Amino acid sequence: MRQAVIIFTRVPEAGRTKTRMMPHLTPKQCELLHxxxxxxxxxxxxxxxxxxxxxxxxxKNINEPIIKSIFGKQTGYFAQTGEGLGERMYNALAEVFEKGYEKCVLIGTDVPEVQSTYLENAFEVLSEKDVVFGQTVDGGYYLVGMKKPLKEAFGLSEYGHGTVFEETVKVLEKAGLTVGYVEILEDMDTPEDLRGYRARMRDCERLKQSETGKYLAKIAKISIIIPVYNEEKTIEKLQEQLEDLKDKCEILFVDGGSTDRTLELIRQEYTVIQGFKGRAVQMNEGAKRSTGDILLFLHCDSELPERPLAEIRRVMKDHAAGCFGIAFHSRNFFMWTCKVISNHRIKDRKVMFGDQGIFVDRDLFFEAGMFPELPIMEDYQFSLNLKEMGVKLGMAKRRIYTSDRRFPKGTISKLKVMWKMNRLRKMHRDGVDIHLISQMYKDIR
Structure with a gap:
């Protein structure tokens, strides 16, 4: 039995394809994604x-060789004809049936997760049904197949709403035609759809190895969110680090009401958000105002490793949240011990702290309730929340250097601080009033 698949598509051209992804993606990125x-x-x-x-x-000005360079030697290439989408789909099917095919399936190209088994399944369904559909989650369909051209399947006046599939099936059943179905898939029309693909990709090696998966992992947009409060001693050094990153990601400073020269020292090319003091409040506000697929929460006194964005994207291919390993410039033995314990804690106890540069999938961050707006330990509690949700943490290979300014000089003094911080975390786990714990944790700025 002669069978045909019609691929129904736009020519991928910057500014004309996947435009609903803009401005989250550039026109060129939309072209490459398509x-x-x-x-x-x-x-x-x-x-x-x-x-x-x-x-x-x-x-106008469409270059047919672009399509041929992608699909290579196929049975045929044809321009779509007709006024509306329904008429164009019907005409394509009618033309192919005129060539002697007995079963024909037409598919759109916003569903990169389609598999050949779904197409084979559609042809099997047509052995018993007049029409077959592959529905999309948003209420449309990515696949329609039949054994002869049926105008009843394409009579809708509009195709951009969420009841296209339902209305089309009703028309066909009213005409006495039998309808079958294959797998339901996700359309890829918006930035939210791309984030959903990335989430599914983490659990599917096939998607990771697909052209779409590899490209989405490469271009995932990162927002760096930096809470600041009286950071005039560290703000300029941090901006030197960010110089090479500012055109490659979104950078947001969230001020908590600084009374020193912090705001004066932040360069004009950076976005500054005014908020209320409180690291959790500031970071949450930055997250709400951000546009990234991945959110990196960075302390002002941290020192990023080389190529941090690539490191983050590498980790986030397999994980929905993670951080950098931590290191200190201090050569003190107990600071080395603190580094080892902190890095081991991520792998062993599945807990990460803010000075390790927490990065997280945007949707997961809001699903987890953001950082709990506590006066202290918002990062610790956020990690505990992720752990309770069963989220597996990833850790970058490269280390982030953080300031040891909280640790006083002298070995004994450092040990006392380490012991105290461990004790405060234990008090928090035991349900001690967080405001009491906060009073015991001195603000060093």
Whole structure:
């Protein structure tokens, strides 16, 4: 039996494709992302027992070789014809059926997770049903197949709403036609959809190895959120580190009402958000105002390692939250001990602290309730919340250096501080009033 798959697509061209992703993605990134979708779909179609036809939008200055360079030698390339989307889909199916095919499936290209088994399944469904659909979660469909051209399937006046699938099925059933279904998939239309793909990718090696998965991991947008309060001694050094990063990610300073020269020293190219004092409050406000897929919460006195964005993206391919390993410039033995204990704590007890540079998937951050707005230990409690949710933490290979300004000079004094901090955490776990604990934790600024 002769079977055909029609790939129904726009030509990937900057500014004309995946425009709902902008400005989160640049026009060029939208073009490359759509190209990745097409490459993944092509690979699946190549293993399907059907001939493949590519129907693309005919627009001014569109370059057909772009499509041919992606799909290679297929059965045929044709421009879409017709006024609306429904008419264009019907015309494509009618033209292919005229070539003698007995079953034909048309698929869109916003579903890079489609698999050849879904297409084969669709042809099997058509052995018993008049029409087959692959529904999308948003209420549309990514696949429609039939054994002859049926105008009833394409009579809707609009196709951009969330009841397209439901309304189309009702029309077909009213006409006495039988309808079957294959797998439900996610459309990839918005930045939120991309974050959903990344979340699914962490648990699926096939998606990680796909062209779409590799590209999304590479371009995940990172927002660096830096709470500041009276940081005139550290703010300039931090900005020197950020100089090479400012055009590669979003950087937000959130001030808690500094009374020194902190705000005066922050350069004009950076975004400054005015907030209330309290690290948790400041970081949460920065997160709300951010646009990144990944949120990095950075202390002002921290020193980032080389290529921190690449490190974060590497970790976040497999994890929804993580941090850097910590290190101190101090050569004191007990500071070395503090470093070892802190890094081991991530692997052993699944707990990370703010001075390790916490980074987290945007959706997970808000799902977890953000940082609890406590006067102290907001980072510790956030880690405990993630642990309770079953979130596995990742740790970057490179170390973030943090200031040892909380530790006084002298070995005994350092030991006392370490012991006290451990005791305060124990008090928090035991339910002691956080305000009492806060009073015991001296603000050194």
């Amino acid at each position: 190209t990745c979708f097409l490459e993944d779909i092509r690979k699946e179609c190549e293993t399907c027992s059907a001939d493949v036809f590519v129907y693309y939008t005919l627009e």
